[in-house]
Ligand SMILES: Nc1ncnc2c1ncn2[C@@H]1O[C@H](COP(=O)(O)OP(=O)(O)OP(=O)(O)O)[C@@H](O)[C@H]1O
């Protein structure tokens with residue numbers, strides 16, 4: 081060695097201040113939102129003592145409850161449908177013989193992740209009105225299913241790739257037909273990844289605003305769309321409270337997805 | 348039992364020319380035989396095994412198992428089980444469930460499955476481990492579960508792809524005799540893949556020596572060791588001296604093959620006659636044997652291995668000799 085120290089990013093000047101700043105920008109707004117959800121004053125900027133009253137108000141607000149119920153129903157349906165499609169798609173991509181380029185297929189599936197969401201939202205709206213489909217919740221369920229697919233697909237595909245094909249070859253070698261191979265070998269081994277994908281899909285569906293905004297109609301309002309409506313009448317602590325609930329639910333689900341992904345990974 | 352007839356296999360790769368993994372390989376593997384595919388890395392051993400198991404289809408040629416052409420049969424329809432190099436045990440199942448898997452897929456009745464699982468685990472001496480998960484076993488134990496799992500459905504043929512390569516030397520020796528015993532007890536045809544020539548010589552009824560997609564020679568271990576028909580085989584199996592004919596004053600178009608243990612080295616001062624003279628350039632003590640490296644006057648180098656050994660030291664002028672019937676003459 082010639083005595084020159086290799087570059088070490090840990091010694092970048094100002095690294096700790098810079099890191100701290102990033103965390104402040106990330107989390108200060110969230111923290112403020114959550115703190116003021118527990119504020120007893122109606123004014124969003126003045127602290128007047130701790131209170132649960134805005135959460136109580138949210139719980140007694142029938143319109144919020146309806147919107148929340150819509151969101152949950154849509155999220156459950158979209159999660160089940162998109163995860164089933166994503167599982168089949170991931171297996172086809174990783175194990176099937178590609179009819180056309182695997183890369184092209186992947187790009188087509190991942191595209192919705194990079195296409196501006198507003199574009200997806202508008203085209204979905206135009207698509208449904210073009211077809212003359214005005215089925216409220218059903219429209220939302222279809223739209224959500226579609227945009228949840230890539231989120232559910234990625235972890236499942238990654239797991240299939242990690243796993244390699246040898247275990248499935250062993251199953252075939254031991255006389256398993258395709259269906260029983262899937263039931264007894266592939267599915268159990270994929271289950272952690274499928275759960276992680278499903279939870280991601282659920283959270284993405286639950287939190288979606290733009291597409292729901294375009295596609296929803298009176299009677300099929302989702303929670304984020306309803307919150308936006310409330311905001312236009314002024315930011316009230318109720319908005320803080322319901323946002324805090326939504327935030328907590330999302331965090332719990334994403335944490336669950338990570339935990340499920342980590343455990344159950346055999347050997 | 349297995350009849351491999353003019354089988355070729357090429358892999359089409361996206362970026363380069365197709366890889367010819369097997370070139371017109373023909374082999375016959377007999378009933379009840381311990382057969383070994385031996386060759387260096389990349390020579391096509393695994394490819395041949397995968398063709399027999401049905402994971403790949405040959406580019407041309409035919410494979411018959413027990414008289415039936417298996418071209419149209421997927422792996423699950425072939426009476427063949429595989430012990431994978433990585434074992435490929437199902438991590439989400441217990442040892443017993445792993446071993447039962449093949450029989451369950453064949454829809455055997457529960458009582459038969461239980462009996463066969465017990466039998467198979469006893470055969471590999473893992474009776475007490477039925478409830479464990481593969482992750483809770485040592486490498487050697489996992490290897491035995493893989494063998495039990497493949498044997499439980501009583502296939503006609505057991506394919507083993509370097510099943511011992513992940514084990515340490517001592518365990519490997521133990522497993523070699525275990526596998527040999529299992530083959531004799533079950534009467535199932537074993538096809539073993541290895542690149543370890545010692546393992547092949549110790550275990551096999553017959554060996555096929557392969558190099559870059561070709562089968563060079565098929566025969567019993569004795570036959571292959573004593574009568575290599577090819578420079579590569581002579582060099583790959585055991586240790587050999589490959590001496591250019593010219594250095595011994597013979598036909599320059601021939602190579603003379605002599606095993607080190609057949610060469611006698613004696614001091615030139617003794618006045619004995621031999622095939623050549625030279626000087627000792629190195630002496631290695633190997634315990635029971637001594638290895639002499641001799642540089643011949645004509646320039647070639649050879650090794651002699653002898654028990655005990657004459658009192659020689661480096662630099663001594665020596666005569667090398669061997670019985671003519673122990674040498675082999677091969678075309679260059
Ligand atoms: N799926 C594949 N695609 C392309 N080439 C392949 C494929 N499988 C094997 N090959 C090539 O075919 C040749 C033979 O490979 P094979 O795995 O049969 O060798 P091997 O004798 O088993 O070697 P080793 O002792 O290292 O396991 C190699 O050159 C390898 O690179």
Ligand SMILES: [Mg+2]
Pocket residue numbers: 392393394
């Ligand atoms: Mg191999």
